[in-house]
């Protein structure tokens with residue numbers, strides 16, 4: 085493998101039901117950052133599906149200079165084999181230096197398959213990516229490239245942070261945790277170069293047949309997209325008492341989320357958990373109510389624009405990251421706050 089043949093930053097533009105997933109736009113934002121530090125500045129989105137060409141304009145608006153489209157009935161709904169075949173074929177044909185995939189349910193399935201198919205490494209669930217020096221000896225017969233993709237991810241259950249590089253193989257592949265990277269502001273009317281690519285599909289190479297798709301009822305809010313989050317911790321005291329947080333969220337047009345202690349107690353579903361082993365959120369306003377501010381919780385919400393903490397313990401670490409803090413009993417403060425907002 086000659087490393088020099090591999091150029092440019094590519095992202096897998098995940099779509100479901102012909103709608104682009106947020107992660108595709110977040111990856112484009114990060115890809116632009118990385119490409120700025122490389123010789124090849126062009127950012128490429130790889131779009132797989134059936135009748136998906138209508139999505140290329142949005143990819144262009146969010147930073148794609150080029151979109152490689154593989155449009156085939158075999159790719160209508162996600163299945164491991166045809167998607168692996170399509171993405172691996174794109175890599176073999178276009179030779180990206182870097183390929184980013186979202187660490188979504190689809191990406192966690194697809195990324196490792198593809199990396200193994202093209203004989204490269206994969207760093208899973210990254211929370212930080214940058215171009216930098218990695219002081220490692222090359223494999224015999226291969227030249228050393230100093231500028232590597234440095235891929236950072238929590239390891240050993242979040243107890244340590246590891247930075248990993250892939251100096252001897254290409255592409256450098258990472259799956260990236262949703263909600264961590266930032267989209268760029270859309271450039272309305274931007275156009276990308278469209279490249280149609282057909283790797284050819286043989287249905288008898290596919291071992292999965294989709295008989296029926298049963299959609300999960302959307303009764304759990306998507307906290308990653310919320311502009312206002314009212315988050316509760318163990319200090320809320322009981323599942324019933326979360327009603328006072330629901331009332332505040334309703335008055336503000338926000339959404340309720342929670343700490344891991346709340347999930348572990350069975351008060352709220354895991355989908356609402358913020359933090360290192362939950363979701364990373366970046367709302368405009370984040371209320372931390374009865375939450376102590378453990379490092380694993382803060383890791384998931386510290387990028388919020390405004391953090392407001394309510395806690396009866398004035399020494400709670402959450403006040404170290406809060407922009408505004410109220411020391412006192414949440415059972416008194418939260419209903420009063422809701423009343424004031426409703427009356428205003």
Ligand code: FAD
Nearest residue numbers: 317318319343344345359360361362374376380381396414
């Ligand atoms: P507590 O730490 O018990 O804090 C409760 C707070 O409520 C206290 O500060 C208390 O003063 C306050 N309080 C109590 N009563 C009142 C009242 N009446 N009015 C006002 N304030 C009151 N945690 C996460 O949240 N997300 C994660 O993703 C996550 N991942 C983890 C991963 C690993 C590997 C490990 C080891 C831990 C992880 N944790 C995570 C757990 C984390 O370390 C904390 O245990 C957890 O965040 C604590 O939740 P809490 O703040 O709700 O509860």
